[in-house]
Amino acid sequence: MELVMGAMENLIPKLGELLKEEYVMQSGVREKIQSVSRELESIHAALRKIGKVPWEHLDDELRLWAHDLREASYDMEDIIDSFLVRVDGHEASEVHWFKWFLEKMTNQFNKIKASHEIGVAMKEIDEKLQEVATRHARYTIDNIAINPAGPATVDPRLLSMYKTLAELVGIEGPMDELMKMLDIDLPTKKRKIEIDVSVRKPKMVSIFGFGGLGKTTLAKAVYDKLKPSFDSGAFIPVGQNPNIRKVFRDILMDLDKQSYNDLNLKLLDERQLINKLQEFLQKKR
Known part of the structure; x- marks a missing residue:
């Protein structure tokens, strides 16, 4: 020290x-x-x-x-x-x-x-x-650059995000149940999912259980199925002690990869990142 x-x-x-x-x-x-x-x-x-x-x-x-x-x-x-x-x-x-x-x-x-x-x-x-x-970027050390002392481990939630629906067996039932909780009409062969966001209020559904049960996998599968019905969307894994600045950066990059890149966003603080999100949402109204 x-x-x-x-x-x-x-x-x-x-x-x-x-x-x-x-x-x-x-x-x-x-x-x-x-x-x-x-x-x-x-x-x-x-x-x-x-x-x-x-x-x-x-x-x-x-x-x-x-x-x-x-x-x-x-x-x-x-x-x-x-x-x-x-x-x-x-x-x-x-x-x-x-x-x-x-x-x-x-x-x-x-x-x-x-x-x-x-x-x-x-x-x-x-x-x-x-x-x-x-x-030296004015005391910004939220993500201290450290030379790794050993092999890096990958968050299992990240691995779940890259599984395709075809790889998942027996997930259709839980997906349908989750979408019903979100008050979304299930699609049929003749009818695609149609969502009128202008009349819907934000809704939150919690998925809980022991680690390794597939909570992130289920949430990502539902997200992938619903995403085409929305103009914009972001799927961000968040841990128990999240880095708020990183969460905001990830949201912005998921929303518009062409306009935002990680290098530029790293220079912004929480307030500036929130302003960017508000600007993005204003353009969508």
Whole structure:
């Protein structure tokens, strides 16, 4: 964990100490410290998540990102410590502190002017965080890129999705029963399935049972049979602890593979993905 966290564990408490000092009552300074503190909390949570993964299993980009943040954390700790030391009166003189502080800030950030004091220091820290975040997709590690330590396993539900109706024996009865629950008239040789979506309300039917009974297979078979009656449709397997962003991405890709691709959708957050879904539905009305 130390390999990833650097000085990050100490930064937020030290910023809290700064907030107790009366010179941060200057206009805008307190807000800057609070803003940097919130940013550091986000980074801290992200680094803790990375720290749970063996270092050798992280890909090169994530290692570089963690390294950049770790080094930045040491720089930021030095800056914050300089103010805490000044307030505590541990330095021999203001002149000595000022020279030390100016040299430290010049070496680490090259932009901070000694006369700007803590307000500009907080702004510079925030800019450094933004720079690192921009290069590494702003703490987006929901799907940490890990080099697999062993053979990958395939979710059995995914295998069920690729079985054709011809491969399934004895499934017609359960399919008919499920469609009746959905209030869908069963097709005959002379009549195809006809569904007037304008007068129907959404309906949900649960299929439950032990693992391996074929719940996903049954649901997918009914979906495949009904899909031609709808302009659009999506079939998405979801586990007990789903990644909501991945669920939204999968829905969009199932709805319109030509307009959406996984690479572009990975850049969007939950709100943006919901907006995309709403835009898609608006076009269908």
